[in-house]
Amino acid sequence: MSQILSSLRELLGEDAVLAPDQIAERATSYWDQRPMQGAALLRPRTSDEVSTILKHCHARGISVVTLGGLTNCVEGTVADRKTVLVSMECMNRIDEIDVVDGTATVQAGVVLQTIQEAAAQRGLSFPVDLGPRGSCTVGGNVSTNAGGIKVLRFGMTRNWVLGLEAVLADGTIVSSMNRMLKNNAGYDLKQLFIGTEGTLGIVTRVVLRLLPAPATRNSAMVALTSFDKVVALLKCLQARLGGQLSAFEVMWGSHYRAVTAPGWHRPPLERGYPYYVMLEMEGADAEGDESRFENVLAAAIDEGLVADAVIPQTEAERTRLWLVREDFTAIYEANPVFLYDVSLPIRDMAAYVADISSRVATRWPKGFIHVMGHIGDGNLHLFIHPGKPGDHLHHEADDEVYQALLPFGGSISAEHGIGLERIQYLFHSRSATEIELMKLLKRSLDPKNILNPGKVIDVAER
Amino acid sequence: MSQILSSLRELLGEDAVLAPDQIAERATSYWDQRPMQGAALLRPRTSDEVSTILKHCHARGISVVTLGGLTNCVEGTVADRKTVLVSMECMNRIDEIDVVDGTATVQAGVVLQTIQEAAAQRGLSFPVDLGPRGSCTVGGNVSTNAGGIKVLRFGMTRNWVLGLEAVLADGTIVSSMNRMLKNNAGYDLKQLFIGTEGTLGIVTRVVLRLLPAPATRNSAMVALTSFDKVVALLKCLQARLGGQLSAFEVMWGSHYRAVTAPGWHRPPLERGYPYYVMLEMEGADAEGDESRFENVLAAAIDEGLVADAVIPQTEAERTRLWLVREDFTAIYEANPVFLYDVSLPIRDMAAYVADISSRVATRWPKGFIHVMGHIGDGNLHLFIHPGKPGDHLHHEADDEVYQALLPFGGSISAEHGIGLERIQYLFHSRSATEIELMKLLKRSLDPKNILNPGKVIDVAER
Numbered sequence: 001m002s003q004i005l006s007s008l009r010e011l012l013g014e015d016a017v018l019a020p021d022q023i024a025e026r027a028t029s030y031w032d033q034r035p036m037q038g039a040a041l042l043r044p045r046t047s048d049e050v051s052t053i054l055k056h057c058h059a060r061g062i063s064v065v066t067l068g069g070l071t072n073c074v075e076g077t078v079a080d081r082k083t084v085l086v087s088m089e090c091m092n093r094i095d096e097i098d099v100v101d102g103t104a105t106v107q108a109g110v111v112l113q114t115i116q117e118a119a120a121q122r123g124l125s126f127p128v129d130l131g132p133r134g135s136c137t138v139g140g141n142v143s144t145n146a147g148g149i150k151v152l153r154f155g156m157t158r159n160w161v162l163g164l165e166a167v168l169a170d171g172t173i174v175s176s177m178n179r180m181l182k183n184n185a186g187y188d189l190k191q192l193f194i195g196t197e198g199t200l201g202i203v204t205r206v207v208l209r210l211l212p213a214p215a216t217r218n219s220a221m222v223a224l225t226s227f228d229k230v231v232a233l234l235k236c237l238q239a240r241l242g243g244q245l246s247a248f249e250v251m252w253g254s255h256y257r258a259v260t261a262p263g264w265h266r267p268p269l270e271r272g273y274p275y276y277v278m279l280e281m282e283g284a285d286a287e288g289d290e291s292r293f294e295n296v297l298a299a300a301i302d303e304g305l306v307a308d309a310v311i312p313q314t315e316a317e318r319t320r321l322w323l324v325r326e327d328f329t330a331i332y333e334a335n336p337v338f339l340y341d342v343s344l345p346i347r348d349m350a351a352y353v354a355d356i357s358s359r360v361a362t363r364w365p366k367g368f369i370h371v372m373g374h375i376g377d378g379n380l381h382l383f384i385h386p387g388k389p390g391d392h393l394h395h396e397a398d399d400e401v402y403q404a405l406l407p408f409g410g411s412i413s414a415e416h417g418i419g420l421e422r423i424q425y426l427f428h429s430r431s432a433t434e435i436e437l438m439k440l441l442k443r444s445l446d447p448k449n450i451l452n453p454g455k456v457i458d459v460a461e462r
Numbered sequence: 463m464s465q466i467l468s469s470l471r472e473l474l475g476e477d478a479v480l481a482p483d484q485i486a487e488r489a490t491s492y493w494d495q496r497p498m499q500g501a502a503l504l505r506p507r508t509s510d511e512v513s514t515i516l517k518h519c520h521a522r523g524i525s526v527v528t529l530g531g532l533t534n535c536v537e538g539t540v541a542d543r544k545t546v547l548v549s550m551e552c553m554n555r556i557d558e559i560d561v562v563d564g565t566a567t568v569q570a571g572v573v574l575q576t577i578q579e580a581a582a583q584r585g586l587s588f589p590v591d592l593g594p595r596g597s598c599t600v601g602g603n604v605s606t607n608a609g610g611i612k613v614l615r616f617g618m619t620r621n622w623v624l625g626l627e628a629v630l631a632d633g634t635i636v637s638s639m640n641r642m643l644k645n646n647a648g649y650d651l652k653q654l655f656i657g658t659e660g661t662l663g664i665v666t667r668v669v670l671r672l673l674p675a676p677a678t679r680n681s682a683m684v685a686l687t688s689f690d691k692v693v694a695l696l697k698c699l700q701a702r703l704g705g706q707l708s709a710f711e712v713m714w715g716s717h718y719r720a721v722t723a724p725g726w727h728r729p730p731l732e733r734g735y736p737y738y739v740m741l742e743m744e745g746a747d748a749e750g751d752e753s754r755f756e757n758v759l760a761a762a763i764d765e766g767l768v769a770d771a772v773i774p775q776t777e778a779e780r781t782r783l784w785l786v787r788e789d790f791t792a793i794y795e796a797n798p799v800f801l802y803d804v805s806l807p808i809r810d811m812a813a814y815v816a817d818i819s820s821r822v823a824t825r826w827p828k829g830f831i832h833v834m835g836h837i838g839d840g841n842l843h844l845f846i847h848p849g850k851p852g853d854h855l856h857h858e859a860d861d862e863v864y865q866a867l868l869p870f871g872g873s874i875s876a877e878h879g880i881g882l883e884r885i886q887y888l889f890h891s892r893s894a895t896e897i898e899l900m901k902l903l904k905r906s907l908d909p910k911n912i913l914n915p916g917k918v919i920d921v922a923e924r
Contacts, residue, residue, distance in 0.1 A: 100693075101807045101840070147644055156644060159621060174895050180805040181839045182609050182618060182876035184657055185884075185891035186918055187900045191653035195646055212701050231562075239674050242746025244704060284704025288750065343642040345563045377643045378563070414644035422647075429647035433636050438649045444906040456648055 004062070004084070005040050011052050016043045016090075023085065028078060029070040030132070031339075037078075038065070038085040045090045047165055047173050047204040054202070054450075055171030057084055063453050066198045068140030069111065071132040073339055074419030076144065076197050076455060086202060088139050094118055095205075102210040103162060103179050108139025108203045115208065124210040127154035127246075131326045139203045145195030147415030149325075152376035153246045153282075156415070158194045160209050166193045166201035169446040179207050192445070197417050198452040200445045214246075214282035218293035221321045222300075223273035223308040227350040230275050233305045234346075234376055237279065240296045244289075247280040248376045249325050252353065255370035255383070256324070264330040268310045268321055278325045331370055331383050336390065338397045340382040344410030346375055352408055353380070359400045360384055379414035402428045418456045426457070466524070466546070467502050473514050478505045478552075485547065490540060491532040492594070493801075499540075500527070500547040507552045509627055509635050509666040516664070516912075517633030519546055525915050528660045530602030531573065533594040535801055536881030538606065538659050538917060548664060550601050556580055557667075564672040565624060565641050570601025570665045577670065586672040589616035589708075593788045601665045607657030609877030611787075614838035615708045615744075618877070620656045622671050628655045628663035631908040641669050654907070659879050660914040662907045676708075676744035680755035683783045684762075685735035685770040689812040692737050695767045696808075696838055699741065702758045706751075709742040710838045711787050714815065717832035717845070718786070726792040730772045730783055740787045793832055793845050798852065800859045802844040806872030808837055814870055815842070821862045822846055841876035864890045880918045888919070 009017045017040055024035035039062070044050045057064050065079040067087040079085055088109030095105040099122050104115055112126075113133040119126045128141060130148030140146070142164065146157045154160070163178030176189050193201050224230050230250055237245045251259075253274040260267035269276065283289040300306045312318040331337055344352055353371050360369045366387030373380035382401060386393040402412055402425050411429045412422055426435060438457045442449070449459055471479045479502055486497035501524070506512045519526050527541040529549040541547055550571030557567040561584050566577055574588075575595040581588045590603060592610030602608070604626065608619045616622070625640030638651050655663050686692050692712055699707045713721075715736040722729035731738065745751040762768045774780040793799055806814055815833050822831045828849030835842035844863060848855040864874055864887050873891045874884055888897060900919045904911070911921055 098807075100809050145646055145650070147646075151644060155617075155621065158650075159617065168899075172895060174899055175893060176896055178873070179807065179871070180841075180873050180876065182613060182805050182836075182841050183873040183891070184607055184609075184877050184879045185873045185875040186880055186888055186896070187903060188607070188620075188653070188657050189896055189899055191650070192899075192903075195650050211705075212697075214704070215701070216704075235674075239677070240746055242676070242706060242744075242751075243673075244706075282704075284702055285754065288754070289704075292747065292750070343644050345560075345641065347562050374644075379642075379644050409641070411640070411642050411645040411647045413647040414642065415646050417646045418648055426648055429645070431637060433634060434638055434648070434651055437630075437636055437651055437654075440906060441649060444902060 008040055008042060008053070008056065011056060012042060012044065012049060016045070016049070017041070018043075020081065027070070029072060030135070031073060037081050038083050039081060041085040041087055043087050043090045047167060050086065050167045050202055050204050051171040051173050053084070053086060054167050054169060057450055058170045058448060061448055061450065063450050065452050066139070066143070066202050068109070068137035068143070069132065069135040071136045072140065072144065072419060073341065073416045074413070074421040076417055076419035078420055088137055091204065097122055097124070097210070098179070099124065101179065102212075104208040104210055105177070105205070106138055106208065107205055108142070109137050112136050112138060112141060119210050120213055123213050125213040126160065126208060126210055128157050128160055138206055138208070142194055142203050142206055143196065143198050144417045145415070147374065147377065147379065149247045149249055149374065151374055152248055153243065161190060161194055161206060162209050163207035164190045164193060164203055165205040166203050168201050169448060169451050174201070177205065177207050181209065195417070197419065197456050199442060199456050200451065202451070214284065215286050216283045216289040217280060218283070218290055219278070219280045219318050219321065220297055220309050220311045221268050221276060221278050221324070222306045223269045224275040224277065224305065225273065225307050227275060229305050230277060230375065231346055233277065233300055236300060236305065237296065241281050241293070244281045244283045245279065246282040247278065248374070249278040250373055250375045251276045251325065252371040254368065255372045258370050259324055259328060259330045261330060265320070265324045265327070268324060269308050273307060278321060325372070328383065334368070334385040336385065336393070338384045338394050340384070340401050341414050341416040342380055342382070342401065342405055342410050342412060343378045343414035344380070344405065344408040346378055348408040349375060349380060352404060352410070356382065356401060356404045359404060363396070363400065364388070377414065398425060420455055423454075423456065423458060470502055470504060470515070470518065473518060474504060474506065474511060478507070478511070479503070480505070482543065489532070491534060492597070493535060498547075499543050500545050501543060503547040503549055505549050505552045509629060512548065512629045512664055512666050513633040513635050515546070515548060516629050516631060519912055520632045520910060523910055523912065525912050527914050528601070528605070528664050530571070530599035531594065531597040533598045534602065534606065534881060535803065535878045536875070536883040538879055538881035540882055550599055553666065559584055559586070559672070560641070561586065563641065566670045566672055567639070567667070568600055568670065569667055570604070571599050574598050574600060574603060581672050582675055585675050587675040588622065588670060588672055590619050590622055600668055600670070604656055604665050604668055605658065605660050606879045607877070609836065609839065609841065611709045611711055611836065613836055614710055615705065623652060623656060623668060624671050625669035626652045626655060626665055627667040628665050630663050631910060631913050636663070639667065639669050643671065657879070659881065659918050661904060661918050662913065664913070676746065677748050678745045678751040679742060680745070680752055681740070681742045681780050681783065682759055682771050682773045683730050683738060683740050683786070684768045685731045686737040686739065686767065687735065687769050689737060691767050692739060692837065693808055695739065695762055698762060698767065699758065700838070703743050703755070706743045706745045707741065708744040709740065710836075711740040712835055712837045713738045713787065714833040716830065717834045720832050721786055721790055721792045723792055727782070727786045727789065730786060731770050735769060740783060787834070790845065796830070796847040798847065798855070800846045800856050802846070802863050803876050803878040804842055804844070804863065804867055804872050804874060805840045805876035806842070806867065806870040808840055810870040811837060811842060814866060814872070818844065818863060818866045821866060825858070825862065826850070839876065860887060882917055885916070885918065885920060
């Protein structure tokens, strides 16, 4: 082990290499506070240094796990004591923001919010947005194809990556730093590294597409009395706001009551409704948008779709409303809580939630299930607590969640990925033929299986 | 040869198999009217039949080329006399349009316009749109990642494919008919078949995402006096129309004058301007959009950005304006005409067009170059005529176009793909490492090199 450390220090310099005792001072992830494990943690500064690391590890058959902001929910970056960790924390430079063509060229370790703010300072906007914006990195966003709160309008991270640079398992640097919106010159190689969770290469640099910043933003939180009305409101807003609806985030009543329980967030609306939606429109008409938004909302109230609504009057009020949606610390007072991320057709959501709720109630009468989600994207997040301690209950909860999903043909992972946690359930969403094709890709690009091994698909021989 | 025919007839039935003399009754493509060549032309009706064909050809090492609507511009479907052609013309069924979740499930041979119309009948919209909409197929759109006139707002075909079914070289059917907006359960395999021009598999079925149909559409054709003003107008409309600008199609003056020459389209605006733009906004506000559009346009005129403008008053007038942009038959009165499709940063376009125009004028004083494009996407189309007959002059024109592009780091193919025509220029846009990685993919998925061999990249041993 010390052999690995000393040779890596020779290659990269003392500062760039942390030893196991220093690694153990860090938490495994946001979700797992146990000490991080690894043979060494490396902090490269350039793609060339990443290439050096991979050449070294490839020649010796050493496993490599890449670390971004450690907010991954599916054990996507866990490692054992023999694994070399490559942290992108020193590759956090914004190289360029091109205002004319609307692109940002960044290193993979830049934090999402840093990009959002740098774009905003230049009158531009990077439309990928998610709760952990303050800690997640763009490299992590790319390698997990992150979703978030604006997918409804803008799509997932994949849509906003124009080009990227990645280092293959053997250290080859593949630079596809395309800046063009359109480029059909040969295979679109960047797709190999988007959403493949670091198993086919390490993303080191990215060219992102930016948009003009919206001139207006109008928000509201509303309460509704049935899921049918939630769906009707979504369709109504999509039609009447002409593609400018940028967020439509639903909380089931129990979720809302949990995060607004006494001592937690002050409830912006009465706590007795079955559904709450945080919605937002981004537009360009500084004169007309506010009244258009309020008229559409007033019509939805008149038509009986919306039972109650609150419109923030200041940016601080808006932030407080969003915290009700984004901050679920209250739920994690219970222990353990298992988080899920399924997608299924909107029409089936009410039936699915009813089924899984009844399964949880039957199995764990003292437990709970809270539901929220990006329903416009067909995506629900479930928080399940079994009502008693025991991480070993995770698999029981998995079985319930994924069994209940089967009849609806949904996906076991809308946006969180597979990582290690969901690998044994992949067959619920993917056929044997699909999994074989994934394995063919993995074996072709990483024949020694050193890149984030055991994640997404398991190609190790048994 | 007759051996191939008879065994294929046994497998698929008489009607499904055309012999070389019947094939020769067809034209090679829209762009090449010479008789089509092939050992057999097969018309499968199902993915299973495509699988049967590929198993048969794979076992015997027979090359296979897939045919859609034959509007490909880069010799993407040319074949020799030993090649089996698989035409998707009988796989033209729309299986389902799901109005609630906004999806269309179709066979790959459905014509684009058929999908657009079927969606429109249900109050929905499929936002991929391009000139040859009446003949190109969705399978062709997918396998070339087609762009078109609305990329500015909606992105390319890749963005609108939720799932697909493809048949691999050995006949394996990979069914990834995802209907969810979000699905990060493992590698996104569909990306292997989007934009890879039929070289990694045959796309047989597709799930497309649909949008609510726009409630309003406002169009105009405008004339401008400088390229700076064209760019300023684009930025102005993108900012003031709040993401609702759906088309911004630029014609350089000489292009406009060619297509509005006496005997061709009646000129909607005076013919002396250096730039013309066809622009369109799609919105949802039936009351407010028209006045908003006209106010923004009036402001652009007041600010001196726009020199003249015409707004169609009827759908027939709108169609006539679009024909000026889309119908370039007039240009093809000259022979030969070579078509290009480059992308480069907007800021460099004026310099690039000046350079290539001067190169053409120098080399071929009696020739011409006409330019139009989707400049919001960074994409220009060039029509070059050398002023004399001679298809052999194509390569001379290629050299000029791609040499002039090099300093700007542009792409030799924004949307048309590589096919056979541009393969020797791929290195202008892609590094040797990228091309090697493309070859690795090709060899991994099609080790016998039977799928559209020789297109995009050439893996044949020499």
